[in-house]
Amino acid sequence: MDKSSETDPAPDVKASRPTGASGEAPAIEVRALRKSFGSLEVLTGIDFTVARGEVVCVIGPSGSGKSTLLRCVNRLEEPTSGTILVAGAEVTDPDVDIDKVRRGIGMVFQSFNLFPHLTALQNLTLPQRRVLGRGKEEAARVARERLARVGLTDKESSYPAQLSGGQQQRVAIARALAMDPELMLFDEPTSALDPELVGDVLAVMRSLADEGMTMLVVTHEMSFAREVADRVVFMDGGVIVEEGSPAQVIGDPSHSRTKSFLSRLLDPAAAGLSEDRARGTKE
Amino acid sequence: MSMTRRQRTRVIRSVQYAVLAVVVLAIAQAADWGEIQRAFFDVEVAKAQFPDIITTALVNTVIYTLLGFGFGLALGLLLALMRLSQVPPYRWLAIVYIEFFRGVPALLVFIALGFGVPLAFQVAINQYVTVMLALGLVGAAYMAETLRAGIQAVPKGQTEAARSLGMSQGRAMVSIIIPQALRIVLPPLTNELILLTKDSSLVYLLGLSLSQYELAKFGRDALNQNRSLTPILIAGLCYLVITLPLGHLVRRLEARTARAR
Ligand SMILES: Nc1ncnc2c1ncn2[C@@H]1O[C@H](COP(=O)(O)OP(=O)(O)OP(=O)(O)O)[C@@H](O)[C@H]1O
Ligand SMILES: [Mg+2]
Numbered sequence: 001m002d003k004s005s006e007t008d009p010a011p012d013v014k015a016s017r018p019t020g021a022s023g024e025a026p027a028i029e030v031r032a033l034r035k036s037f038g039s040l041e042v043l044t045g046i047d048f049t050v051a052r053g054e055v056v057c058v059i060g061p062s063g064s065g066k067s068t069l070l071r072c073v074n075r076l077e078e079p080t081s082g083t084i085l086v087a088g089a090e091v092t093d094p095d096v097d098i099d100k101v102r103r104g105i106g107m108v109f110q111s112f113n114l115f116p117h118l119t120a121l122q123n124l125t126l127p128q129r130r131v132l133g134r135g136k137e138e139a140a141r142v143a144r145e146r147l148a149r150v151g152l153t154d155k156e157s158s159y160p161a162q163l164s165g166g167q168q169q170r171v172a173i174a175r176a177l178a179m180d181p182e183l184m185l186f187d188e189p190t191s192a193l194d195p196e197l198v199g200d201v202l203a204v205m206r207s208l209a210d211e212g213m214t215m216l217v218v219t220h221e222m223s224f225a226r227e228v229a230d231r232v233v234f235m236d237g238g239v240i241v242e243e244g245s246p247a248q249v250i251g252d253p254s255h256s257r258t259k260s261f262l263s264r265l266l267d268p269a270a271a272g273l274s275e276d277r278a279r280g281t282k283e
Numbered sequence: 284m285s286m287t288r289r290q291r292t293r294v295i296r297s298v299q300y301a302v303l304a305v306v307v308l309a310i311a312q313a314a315d316w317g318e319i320q321r322a323f324f325d326v327e328v329a330k331a332q333f334p335d336i337i338t339t340a341l342v343n344t345v346i347y348t349l350l351g352f353g354f355g356l357a358l359g360l361l362l363a364l365m366r367l368s369q370v371p372p373y374r375w376l377a378i379v380y381i382e383f384f385r386g387v388p389a390l391l392v393f394i395a396l397g398f399g400v401p402l403a404f405q406v407a408i409n410q411y412v413t414v415m416l417a418l419g420l421v422g423a424a425y426m427a428e429t430l431r432a433g434i435q436a437v438p439k440g441q442t443e444a445a446r447s448l449g450m451s452q453g454r455a456m457v458s459i460i461i462p463q464a465l466r467i468v469l470p471p472l473t474n475e476l477i478l479l480t481k482d483s484s485l486v487y488l489l490g491l492s493l494s495q496y497e498l499a500k501f502g503r504d505a506l507n508q509n510r511s512l513t514p515i516l517i518a519g520l521c522y523l524v525i526t527l528p529l530g531h532l533v534r535r536l537e538a539r540t541a542r543a544r
Contacts, residue, residue: 076443103449113444117462127448130458179448
């Protein structure tokens with residue numbers, strides 16, 4: 001594991017982005033995180049930090065524990081041991097009000113998980129009203145603003161089944177944004193999409209990053225990671241093998257496992273095809 | 284064989300039609316049509332049933348059924364949630380309840396509530412309440428299992444999305460999971476409503492005042508007065524007026540669900 005980047009996470013790239021005032025707690029701090037499913041140890045000691053305003057992309061082969069790591073951060077998975085702090089609050093504290101912690105953490109899933117019985121607008125207003133206690137008018141106003149932000153103003157009264165995958169995922173992002181999160185988690189947000197729909201979703205994520213949102217993104221989209229991430233984390237076998245700037249990890253990886261993962265992902269046979277396709281042939 | 288397969292099929296078909304024709308003719312010959320009409324469809328008797336059979340009996344059947352269904356649905360939902368609870372005693376209680384009420388005849392439940400409880404506890408219960416409880420207690424056992432299956436059929440990602448937005452387990456259940464589960468189980472729940480409509484006829488066991496008569500009791504009473512099956516036939520048709528459209532609705536709902544998959 002690259003210990004140096006933990007204490008000094010790629011300062012060169014970070015400087016270009018608005019970050020929180022110094023002295024504030026980092027957005028995410030993970031210490032000695034372990035997670036087992038029964039006898040299967042999926043995460044075997046993870047340490048890493050995401051600074052406020054930072055965009056971190058997590059890459060790695062299937063089954064390496066990327067989703068599990070992400071889901072531990074908002075405790076959709078219960079860590080077996082270790083500590084996770086989000087904005088200084090200990091998520092892993094058994095006495096913590098987990099619902100309150102989750103309000104500040106937006107999560108976007110590979111399979112969108114929109115509420116199919118509600119319209120796009122209602123998908124955004126219901127959580128605001130039930131969780132944040134916002135009034136009807138305010139919730140609708142915020143919802144319309146967020147839908148506009150993802151370019152779906154005209155779809156507010158559509159049901160999820162009437163939307164394309166790309167539109168559904170953008171509504172899902174808008175739904176998370178409507179809760180005014182301080183941090184966004186993305187778990188392969190474009191993996192379930194047809195190649196031609198990936199771009200719209202990535203564009204939304206890119207603009208979010210530009211606005212200074214703290215983002216932890218599991219992705220196979222190497223061009224996105226290269227262009228948008230402040231830092232790339234490569235995971236394999238439940239540990240962080242390597243982390244650093246995109247130029248280091250993707251451009252010039254130092255570990256053989258990273259190299260072989262990247263060469264499989266960017267298989268010459270798939271050159272010219274989108275990275276989506278390249279991934280499709282791998283799995 | 285000199286016949287082709289096609290010819291043989293045609294002969295067999297013809298024989299089937301011939302047998303049917305003979306049977307129908309024989310019955311028509313043997314039957315005393317005047318007698319049959321008097322017994323099953325005496326126009327005078329039929330006329331005399333209206334409008335009460337609609338304004339009192341049919342209306343009461345609908346009221347009893349809806350009371351039972353409403354109470355049963357609420358209790359069924361509670362039982363389904365208990366059945367899915369993390370707390371084992373809740374699960375056991377729900378299982379015992381469901382197995383018990385699915386296993387005993389509804390008739391027995393009506394007798395217990397209509398006669399047993401008033402005698403044992405020396406209380407007079409409003410008949411509408413008795414019917415609501417009796418129909419609901421039995422219906423709840425069936426609806427609980429249906430609802431549990433519906434709740435489990437909602438994808439896990441829905442709960443995860445709701446929880447990740449900061450909803451509590453209960454809030455996610457009420458706002459996200461149960462509305463979807465109800466849509467999924469709408470066809471079987473409508474079937475349950477049809478069954479309850481028919482079970483509501485068990486009310487006839489209870490001592491009812493005239494204004495509380497439902498279709499079965501009404502028909503039974505009119506049968507005694509007129510010595511004609513006509514009221515029973517009309518009562519039966521009235522049940523069909525309720526159950527056939529509901530059955531049609533179930534098929535349409537099922538087709539819609541099948542299309543959505
Ligand atoms: N709920 C669970 N129960 C048992 N095993 C699980 C569970 N969730 C994940 N696993 C296992 O944990 C390992 C890591 O899973 P995880 O989903 O975190 O991998 P991933 O890196 O996200 O892979 P992918 O790229 O395919 O999404 C896998 O071997 C998986 O089978
Ligand atoms: Mg995953």
